[in-house]
Structure formats: structure tokens, C-alpha cells
Amino acid sequence: MKSLSEFVKVKRKEVNHTQEEFAERAGVALTVVRIIEQGKENLNMKKVNQVLAMFGHTLAPVSMKELAGQKDSIKL
Numbered sequence: 001m002k003s004l005s006e007f008v009k010v011k012r013k014e015v016n017h018t019q020e021e022f023a024e025r026a027g028v029a030l031t032v033v034r035i036i037e038q039g040k041e042n043l044n045m046k047k048v049n050q051v052l053a054m055f056g057h058t059l060a061p062v063s064m065k066e067l068a069g070q071k072d073s074i075k076l
Contacts, residue, residue, distance in 0.1 A: 003039060004036060004039070005036060005037050005039035009037045011054075011055050019033045019037070022051075022054070025054065026050055026053070026054050027050055028050050032047045032051065036048060036051060045059065
């Protein structure tokens with residue numbers, strides 16, 4: 001299983017973007033992409049999900065509102 005940092009770096013390179021180009025397309029600061037790719041542990045989940053949305057993925061709900069919206073689809 002790839003780490004988050006490896007996943008983002010590999011996917012970014014697949015679309016042939018620099019970190020700066022990718023950050024701009026994802027709507028986040030360049031530092032966000034750098035922090036993710038460096039594997040830092042203190043990440044803003046909302047920003048991480050903005051980056052992952054570029055690949056059609058999310059890591060986790062970022063608010064109680066989003067979590068409540070997913071409650072209907074959760075099977076217990």
C-alpha cells in the first residue's frame with residue numbers, strides 16, 4: 001500500500017505537473033503540496049482532500065456536516 005505522500009507524488013508526475021502547477025490546479029498553496037509529498041504528519045484534512053479530489057479520491061470527511069451527509073450510505 002502506498003503512503004499518501006507517495007500516492008500524490010506519483011499521480012502528480014503522471015499528469016506531468018510541477019508541484020507549483022499542481023497546487024494551482026488543486027486550489028491550494030504550494031506549501032500544502034510540498035508538506036503532503038514530504039510525508040509531514042500535521043496535515044489539514046480539508047486541504048488534503050482538495051488535493052486528492054484532483055484524482056477523484058478523498059481521505060476522510062472534513063466536517064460534521066459532511067459526515068452527517070454520508071450517514072445514509074454507511075452500512076453497519
